[in-house]
Amino acid sequence: MATTDLPRKAKMPDRRVSVPRAELISAETNANSVTELREAAQGCRRCPLWRNATQTVFGGGPDNAKVIFVGEQPGDQEDLAGKPFVGPAGKVLDAILDDAGVDRQKVYVTNAVKHFKFEPRGKRRIHSKPNAGEVQACRWWLDKEFELIKPNLAVALGATAALSLLGKATPVMKMRGQVIEREDGLRVFITIHPSFVLRIREAADKEAERERFLRDMREVKRLMAA
Numbered sequence: 001m002a003t004t005d006l007p008r009k010a011k012m013p014d015r016r017v018s019v020p021r022a023e024l025i026s027a028e029t030n031a032n033s034v035t036e037l038r039e040a041a042q043g044c045r046r047c048p049l050w051r052n053a054t055q056t057v058f059g060g061g062p063d064n065a066k067v068i069f070v071g072e073q074p075g076d077q078e079d080l081a082g083k084p085f086v087g088p089a090g091k092v093l094d095a096i097l098d099d100a101g102v103d104r105q106k107v108y109v110t111n112a113v114k115h116f117k118f119e120p121r122g123k124r125r126i127h128s129k130p131n132a133g134e135v136q137a138c139r140w141w142l143d144k145e146f147e148l149i150k151p152n153l154a155v156a157l158g159a160t161a162a163l164s165l166l167g168k169a170t171p172v173m174k175m176r177g178q179v180i181e182r183e184d185g186l187r188v189f190i191t192i193h194p195s196f197v198l199r200i201r202e203a204a205d206k207e208a209e210r211e212r213f214l215r216d217m218r219e220v221k222r223l224m225a226a
């Protein structure tokens, strides 16, 4: 498993919570609310990504949400804030949800991987894609979020989310807009990650992709009611 073992001086101030292993395991297994689960996740050591991240960034939103949006992993701003999708990709997501008439306050938003994985470059921390082992290790938390919230729809924002939710590599560009029903009955809607819109430089292409993403979110709104 590829990991980032950084010298301590390259890290942000250490705000991590130290949780003894025995306590962690019982908190993990006994958590029967999202709040308890979120607290337990602060001490997660299931993969090495906790070492360089500031904190676990757990999901947020109502505990009884009908839909869970799943992203890839927290970015730089999310790592510092401790909340998912508060940075540039989150702004794109917020704006599109607003345009599609989906109330962000009514949806639960989380990530496939709950620690920021990055490479330091000078003073900057550059996003580094989580590998399959890290996605698998963090799937434990995602499954628990689904178990407790019991949504009737999941939205996979990009390939890492689709890998985690479906357990296999999924060609997102080919399958976007489709719903895959899992064996447990959960409907998984496939779409792009909002950062894909951010990365497009040419204005007309960016606008066209934004429109496609908006169309996907309108379909999510329809599915939420179905």
Ligand code: URA
Pocket: 071, 072, 073, 074, 075, 078, 083, 084, 085, 086, 087, 089, 090, 111
């Ligand atoms: N990208 C993600 O996938 N998740 C976040 O929380 C932020 C950016």
